[in-house]
Amino acid sequence: MTRYIIRRLLQAIPLLLFISIMIFVLANAMGDPLASFGGRRRIRSSDRERLTRQLGLDKPITVQYVVWLIGNDWMDIDLDGDGVAEVKGSRKGVLRGDWGKSFMEKRPVSKLIAERLPNTLLLMLVSEIVIIIFSLIIGIYSALKQYTVTDHAITGLSFIGYSMPIFWIALMLMYLLAVKFKQWGLPYFPTVGKYDLSVGPTIEQVAWHMVLPVASISIISIAAYTRYIRSSMLEVINEDYIRTARAKGLTERTILFRHALKNASLPLITLIGLDLPLLLSGAVLTESIFAWPGMGRLFWNAAQDTDIPVLMGVLMLISVAVVVFQIITDIVYTFLDPRIHYD
Amino acid sequence: MATANDISWEDGSPTGRPPQSPVQLAWQRFRRHKMAMVGVGLLLSIMLYVTVGALVFTEDYSNRNDLSITLQPPTAAHPFGTDGTGRDIMARTIYGGQISIIIGFLAVLVSVCVGTSVGAIAGYYGGIVDSILMRMTEAMFNTPQLFLLIILGKMLSGKIPTFQFLGRSFSGSVIVIIGVIGLTSWMYLARIVRANYLALKEREYITAAQCLGTPNWRIISRHILPNTIAPIVVSATLGVASAILSEAYISFLGLGVQAPTATWGNMLDQAYHHLDTEPWMWFFPGMLILLTVLAINFLGDGLRDALDPRTQR
Numbered sequence: 001m002t003r004y005i006i007r008r009l010l011q012a013i014p015l016l017l018f019i020s021i022m023i024f025v026l027a028n029a030m031g032d033p034l035a036s037f038g039g040r041r042r043i044r045s046s047d048r049e050r051l052t053r054q055l056g057l058d059k060p061i062t063v064q065y066v067v068w069l070i071g072n073d074w075m076d077i078d079l080d081g082d083g084v085a086e087v088k089g090s091r092k093g094v095l096r097g098d099w100g101k102s103f104m105e106k107r108p109v110s111k112l113i114a115e116r117l118p119n120t121l122l123l124m125l126v127s128e129i130v131i132i133i134f135s136l137i138i139g140i141y142s143a144l145k146q147y148t149v150t151d152h153a154i155t156g157l158s159f160i161g162y163s164m165p166i167f168w169i170a171l172m173l174m175y176l177l178a179v180k181f182k183q184w185g186l187p188y189f190p191t192v193g194k195y196d197l198s199v200g201p202t203i204e205q206v207a208w209h210m211v212l213p214v215a216s217i218s219i220i221s222i223a224a225y226t227r228y229i230r231s232s233m234l235e236v237i238n239e240d241y242i243r244t245a246r247a248k249g250l251t252e253r254t255i256l257f258r259h260a261l262k263n264a265s266l267p268l269i270t271l272i273g274l275d276l277p278l279l280l281s282g283a284v285l286t287e288s289i290f291a292w293p294g295m296g297r298l299f300w301n302a303a304q305d306t307d308i309p310v311l312m313g314v315l316m317l318i319s320v321a322v323v324v325f326q327i328i329t330d331i332v333y334t335f336l337d338p339r340i341h342y343d
Numbered sequence: 344m345a346t347a348n349d350i351s352w353e354d355g356s357p358t359g360r361p362p363q364s365p366v367q368l369a370w371q372r373f374r375r376h377k378m379a380m381v382g383v384g385l386l387l388s389i390m391l392y393v394t395v396g397a398l399v400f401t402e403d404y405s406n407r408n409d410l411s412i413t414l415q416p417p418t419a420a421h422p423f424g425t426d427g428t429g430r431d432i433m434a435r436t437i438y439g440g441q442i443s444i445i446i447g448f449l450a451v452l453v454s455v456c457v458g459t460s461v462g463a464i465a466g467y468y469g470g471i472v473d474s475i476l477m478r479m480t481e482a483m484f485n486t487p488q489l490f491l492l493i494i495l496g497k498m499l500s501g502k503i504p505t506f507q508f509l510g511r512s513f514s515g516s517v518i519v520i521i522g523v524i525g526l527t528s529w530m531y532l533a534r535i536v537r538a539n540y541l542a543l544k545e546r547e548y549i550t551a552a553q554c555l556g557t558p559n560w561r562i563i564s565r566h567i568l569p570n571t572i573a574p575i576v577v578s579a580t581l582g583v584a585s586a587i588l589s590e591a592y593i594s595f596l597g598l599g600v601q602a603p604t605a606t607w608g609n610m611l612d613q614a615y616h617h618l619d620t621e622p623w624m625w626f627f628p629g630m631l632i633l634l635t636v637l638a639i640n641f642l643g644d645g646l647r648d649a650l651d652p653r654t655q656r
Contacts, residue, residue: 014478015478015481015482015485018478018479018482019482019485019486022482022483022486023486023494026491026494026495026498027494029498030494030497030498031497031498159378159637159640159641159644160633160637162640163584163633163636163637163640164633164636165588165591165592165595165611165629165632165633165636166592167591167592167595167611167614168591168611168625168629168632168633171614171615171618171625171629172629174618175618175619175622178619179618179619191618277487278487280487284489284490284493284596285489285592285595285596288596289615299490299493300493300596303493303494303497304497306497311494315486315490318486318487318490319485319486322485322486322487323485
């Protein structure tokens with residue numbers, strides 16, 4: 001098992017390198033990072049030249065990538081543009097934990113991400129818990145009542161659920177639960193931000209502000225998961241070992257949760273493992289709609305300004321998360337299904 | 344006169360009818376699939392809406408600003424209301440729908456071409472070609488599609504000028520969006536196709552073809568491809584649904600198709616600012632996206648059951 005994990009981790013290294021090269025080339029082709037530097041004013045050409053040199057953008061893209069990866073403190077760079085390289089570089093590179101500085105905010109990327117990541121994780125984990133609880137309840141119920149009216153209704157609704165664009169769900173929820181509730185004099189949900197600036201970031205405030213974003217994120221996934229759980233439960237319920245368990249006189253509850261659910265949860269584990277890191281990206285839309293200060297918005301703002309270090313930081317973090325979660329998923333599999341061996 | 348019924352078939356089929364071809368069997372299974380039939384009906388009605396509607400309203404009308412009637416709620420004259428510059432939303436959903444659906448289909452065409460070629464070449468040749476292509480696929484697979492869409496969308500926006508086609512003028516961004524969506528959604532199909540090619544190339548009939556000196560490209564395209572068409576058709580159908588959603592997502596972020604061409608997605612672009620006061624501006628285009636995607640998902644589900652009865656969902 002240890003050998004398997006080590007092998008998987010070693011395999012991940014070239015993959016991540018490949019991803020970083022691909023994204024680096026694309027991010028550099030996105031546009032001119034200096035275009036939004038002066039705000040509304042156009043920057044002077046002498047300033048532009050100086051900035052290009054300072055940010056290292058005058059170098060060929062291969063050199064820029066190497067600097068991003070392993071830093072430039074081993075080479076001399078030419079800051080004043082007289083053609084003589086005189087100053088030692090100060091960047092350490094990603095491999096030594098230096099993610100570079102944001103072009104726009106002039107602050108380290110790691111700081112920017114560290115500020116936003118907890119907000120996104122909070123949104124993501126709460127959503128994932130909501131998704132798992134609701135989809136398990138609905139999926140199992142639907143499987144136990146196969147071919148009844150309720151089952152058909154659930155199947156129909158789940159199709160509708162995952163055919164909806166996420167921002168449209170968000171708009172509908174905002175319209176109903178915030179705008180209309182306010183008009184009707186009911187307690188209404190806030191639509192933007194993480195907390196009221198006048199009250200401050202108390203737990204109730206944050207929880208209250210999370211309701212709409214979490215609901216929007218969850219609905220699509222609940223719909224998709226419900227169908228998976230329903231079909232894998234149906235498959236398991238007809239197995240011989242369930243009949244055996246019944247014959248032994250176990251209670252329905254034990255059969256359902258100890259025997260059926262454990263086996264039916266395998267596809268669910270894969271789904272969660274692949275989806276968790278992807279929720280980070282779904283956050284781009286939800287976070288921009290609900291003005292939630294998370295990674296998705298950080299990425300979106302960086303994309304608008306072509307802020308390459310921030311883009312690279314966010315995307316690499318997500319890629320690492322995807323790769324790591326794939327490995328974790330495969331390992332969790334062996335615990336749930338002892339028939340699976342990796343050697 | 345001897346008819347088909349008079350012939351006795353060796354497999355002893357009780358009906359006495361000739362055995363049915365796989366296509367006929369699939370068609371039968373498809374027709375019995377209730378949800379798929381609902382999907383077909385729904386999709387046809389949407390197609391009718393965007394085509395017949397175009398006969399009622401002209402495209403000029405859908406793009407005509409009338410500042411005396413901005414932001415009007417639905418009335419008899421404008422059943423879906425009007426937008427911020429007084430354009431009729433119903434007419435815009437009709438022309439926007441045409442573009443959204445065209446983008447959906449063409450993007451899938453791009454993605455199927457790329458995905459099938461990559462999968463087929465990787466699976467058939469194996470070895471180093473396979474390794475390189477699959478690492479590439481995996482790298483793109485591990486980067487969430489929306490991020491790639493945003494980066495590519497921004498990279499290529501404004502690069503293609505407005506062009507004329509069939510007497511209508513289209514914003515060049517239509518081409519960009521088709522390419523961008525197509526190039527970011529082929530990875531899943533490439534994996535399925537590769538797996539099929541890996542399995543099929545070991546079969547005897549392929550060895551036979553190779554012994555006869557059939558060129559590789561012919562084996563790839565004429566001998567193996569037809570046997571792996573079912574998953575391609577299913578994944579392409581479901582792909583149209585997600586391509587329409589992708590278009591809506593990047594248009595919502597303002598990187599999609601640009602004016603004057605309307606799409607369901609870019610009609611929602613400014614929806615945010617009209618959330619509470621003008622809900623009709625975002626309700627109708629969103630509803631049409633939902634119905635179209637739903638219809639295609641139903642259809643794809645039915646196709647999967649019909650074409651590939653062995654796979655269980």
